[in-house]
Amino acid sequence: MSEHEAGPVKRRGGSARKPIAHGTYRGARQHRYRKEPLCRPCRDAENAYQREQYARNPRKRAARKQTQYLTEEEWQARVAARREAGAS
Ligand SMILES: [Zn+2]
Known part of the structure; x- marks a missing residue:
């Protein structure tokens, strides 16, 4: 009786499988991380975030x-x- 483990394949890159928080700056970064084009809400959120950062300092x-x-x-x-x- 051989105990060969043949479990399910472990998932890699768990963070990449999280749902994207669309419409937020974080969502935009998630798109970028996955090398996806940003969706409209995410792009808007990123623009707003950067504008805010720039306005602050x-x-x-x-x-x-x-x-x-x-x-x-x-x-x-x-x-x-x-x-x-x-x-x-
Ligand atoms: Zn998005």
């Missing part, structure tokens, strides 16, 4: 990008400060 992305680059004003101020320090 519009500088966030720009600020992150500019960390390496000084603005013209900042640069001038820095140069002026350096000259002042070196002059005296």
